[in-house]
């Protein structure tokens with residue numbers, strides 16, 4: 001990843017440099033009207049400067065001597081003329097064959113011999129540029145013959161501060177500098193790239209690795225807060241949250257399942273153990289009188305019956321939990337249904353000295369869509385609960401039905417033992433029984449209200465409990481009223 005970025009960067013650098021060279025060349029072409037070769041370029045750069053008057057004058061002077069009395073150039077007198085021009089910043093060279101007879105002190109012989117222009121009797125090429133130990137000199141040259149017919153040259157040299165020389169002198173430093181800047185920029189660019197992308201991506205990948213290992217806690221945070229990588233990190237954070245949520249739900253579900261299993265085993269084990277105990281008592285002859293035997297048998301019968309209830313409840317609950325309990329909804333007139341239900345129960349409860357009454361508040365042709373059998377199960381459990389926890393002299397259970405705007409609420413109210421507020425939320429949890437009812441021999445699976453809640457939820461309603469310890473309890477559930485025009489042609493009956 002990192003090297004790929006570097007390659008991309010260097011690649012673009014290369015492209016930029018190539019384009020710059022191409023543009024430079026095009027510009028030169030546009031200006032010069034010809035495609036300059038590097039040599040031509042060099043020449044045009046070095047020959048820019050005009051030949052000065054001093055140079056020309058020096059040339060004229062020495063040319064005259066060389067033409068008229070070439071041997072004078074070998075005589076010491078010539079130093080006067082040479083001095084004159086050297087004072088003016090010019091350099092003079094006198095050459096005989098390959099030997100340098102005279103050169104100005106600034107020049108170096110070795111370099112002169114190496115770079116000196118060729119002898120040219122016709123004096124066609126009289127100008128040029130030579131290098132002398134790193135410095136560029138422009139020369140004017142006149143070639144002639146000495147009296148002994150040896151080839152001779154007189155040259156007037158002037159150091160030129162040309163671009164080429166500048167380049168020669170500073171080029172290395174400039175190129176090094178440019179390279180250094182480029183390298184610096186590459187490093188800088190790489191650093192920022194690193195900081196903005198590579199490092200956060202690495203952090204992210206580490207975090208994702210942890211996710212993979214199942215470490216779902218701990219927010220995914222990276223060192224940048226902007227840009228695509230940060231957005232990616234935010235997406236990953238959402239993913240982590242979702243995974244964490246699902247995992248927690250699964251864990252909770254798993255715990256629930258374990259708890260459920262242990263509850264069921266416990267609740268089945270207890271009555272079975274006592275059944276075994278009593279049956280053994282009968283077999284071993286411990287119950288030796290008819291009255292004792294009847295008592296034992298009665299206990300066994302009741303235990304078995306309560307187990308049967310428990311298993312029934314479990315069956316219903318597991319079906320509800322798996323959403324496999326079929327609901328048969330029908331539209332019914334709630335008032336008719338409740339009147340019928342209360343009438344049925346009244347007789348039964350009358351024998352236990354309990355007064356069951358129905359109160360309706362504005363119940364005016366309230367049509368609800370319910371599964372009659374299931375709502376009956378809900379009400380049954382509530383009445384049973386009230387009966388079980390009844391502890392008053394005057395025992396009252398009241399069913400109150402209230403019509404509201406879009407719902408009807410049905411409350412089963414008793415004046416029984418009541419519950420402490422902290423228990424109210426839990427009584428709808430499966431297997432939850434308040435300690436007092438768990439210990440007492442009132443029976444029950446602790447599933448009744450859990451089942452009731454599931455059923456009410458299936459009906460699109462809500463359920464809640466109100467209670468005051470020692471005073472009584474009311475459990476209220478709601479059912480949606482049939483909307484006007486919401487007629488599916490089902491029969492409307494009284495339940």
Ligand SMILES: Nc1ncnc2c1ncn2[C@@H]1O[C@H](COP(=O)(O)OP(=O)(O)O)[C@@H](O)[C@H]1O
Pocket residue numbers: 381385386389414416417418419427432433434435437438443444445446447448449450473
């Ligand atoms: N009317 C009530 N009065 C007092 N306690 C109640 C009443 N209804 C429910 N409870 C408490 O709520 C618990 C859960 O009720 P439920 O789910 O029907 O289970 P079960 O009746 O099998 O014990 C009961 O064990 C009891 O402690």
Ligand SMILES: [Mg+2]
Pocket residue numbers: 381382384385444446448449
């Ligand atoms: Mg119950």
